Amino acid sequence: MFRLTRDPIDFHALTDSVRDPHCGAVVLFLGTVRDLTGEQVTVFLDYEAYGPMAEKKLAEIEADVRRRWPVGEVAMVHRLGRLDVGDVSVAVAVSTPHRGEAFEAVRFAIDTLKELVPIWKKENAPDGTGEWVHQSAPASRERQRPENS
Amino acid sequence: MTIRVKLFAAMRDLTGDEVVEVEVPDGATVGELRRALGAQIPLARSLLVRSGVAVNHDLVENDHALSAGDEVAVIPPVSGG
Numbered sequence: 001m002f003r004l005t006r007d008p009i010d011f012h013a014l015t016d017s018v019r020d021p022h023c024g025a026v027v028l029f030l031g032t033v034r035d036l037t038g039e040q041v042t043v044f045l046d047y048e049a050y051g052p053m054a055e056k057k058l059a060e061i062e063a064d065v066r067r068r069w070p071v072g073e074v075a076m077v078h079r080l081g082r083l084d085v086g087d088v089s090v091a092v093a094v095s096t097p098h099r100g101e102a103f104e105a106v107r108f109a110i111d112t113l114k115e116l117v118p119i120w121k122k123e124n125a126p127d128g129t130g131e132w133v134h135q136s137a138p139a140s141r142e143r144q145r146p147e148n149s
Numbered sequence: 150m151t152i153r154v155k156l157f158a159a160m161r162d163l164t165g166d167e168v169v170e171v172e173v174p175d176g177a178t179v180g181e182l183r184r185a186l187g188a189q190i191p192l193a194r195s196l197l198v199r200s201g202v203a204v205n206h207d208l209v210e211n212d213h214a215l216s217a218g219d220e221v222a223v224i225p226p227v228s229g230g
Contacts, residue, residue, distance in 0.1 A: 031230050047229070050157055050222055053206040054229075078229060090230050110230065118203070118222075119229025120158035132159035133228035136199045 002058035002076040004049055009077050009088045020072030023095035027102040029110050031090040033083050042123045046130070047080045047089060050118040054078075057117045061109055069105040071096055076109060078119055089121075150175050152182060152215060155222035160200065163193045173215065179204070180211035182221070200225045 001017070015028050033045050058076055065074050072095035079089050092109045096102040124130040152171050156164055171185045179202045187194045201208045201224040204215065208224065215221065 048158060049229070050155065050203075050224070052220075053203055053222065053224075056206045114227070114230040116227070117229050118157070118224050118227055120225065121228045122158070132162070132225070134159055134196065134199065134226040135228070136226050 001074070002055070002062055004051060004054060004078055004080055006079065006081045009079055009091045011088060011091045011093075014075050014077060014091050015093050018073035018075050018093045018095040020095045023072035023097055023102075025097070025099035025102040026093065026095045027099070027106045029090075029092045029106045030088050031110070033085050033087045033089055035085045037123060040123065041126055042085065043126050044085070044124050045083045045089070046122040046124065047078070047083060048120055048122075049078070049080055053118050058113070061112050061116070064112070065094065065105050065109050068108070069094075069096055069101045071101075071105060074105065074109065076113065078113070078117070080119070150177075150215075150217045152177075152217075152219065152221050154182070154186060155220070157222070158225055160193055160196055160223050160225050163196065164190050175217075177215055178211060179209055179213045179215065182215060183211065186223070196225055197223065 011030055018026055035042055062074055065071055075093045077091045083089055092106050094102050094105045120132055122130045122132045154169050154171055161167055173182055173185050187197055203222045203224050204219050
């Protein structure tokens with residue numbers, strides 16, 4: 001299951017939705033809006049997506065996860081629109097028979113989502129200016145500027 | 150043929166439009182579309198070279214041939230999550 005939404009993400013319900021009698025493990029990842037990126041203070045973020053392509057890529061990620069791990073259920077939700085500091089921007093939940101697979105599958109799903117799904121965030125500073133985040137090399141940015149998720 | 154190109158995030162803000170129409174020869178490649186787009190919107194050039202181009206919701210290489218009716222979008226480096 002995957003969804004783009006402008007509403008707050010109910011991650012308790014999302015976690016419950018992946019529980020499965022055949023699965024002894026559920027792992028949930030939440031990405032939340034951080035107040036600092038390096039020295040830069042963020043007051044709020046705007047997220048936008050290229051909806052039809054984002055949904056196609058999310059479907060491909062879900063299919064990949066199901067191919068690679070013995071998944072009971074997988075759920076991915078990304079929020080769009082204005083998000084304040086502390087809000088949940090993305091949630092990924094996976095159930096598998098054993099915990100190792102669930103951790104691996106969630107890690108793969110969120111990493112691949114961040115790499116491939118056409119969603120963009122704009123960081124809005126206290127002085128009223130905003131800047132779209134368009135780093136070319138997510139992998140190296142991850143090391144220089146720890147991400148929120 | 151006229152290709153309608155969808156723009157997002159900073160690419161849209163630089164251009165001021167969510168969709169731009171670009172005139173290219175029939176059967177033009179994505180590389181040719183990039184050149185036409187860069188000529189039409191000089192401000193967007195530096196971000197354009199760092200962006201992908203999606204045709205019908207998949208990223209494609211510059212040698213991909215376009216058809217009239219394709220859904221085409223410029224995909225600047227993504228930052229979801």
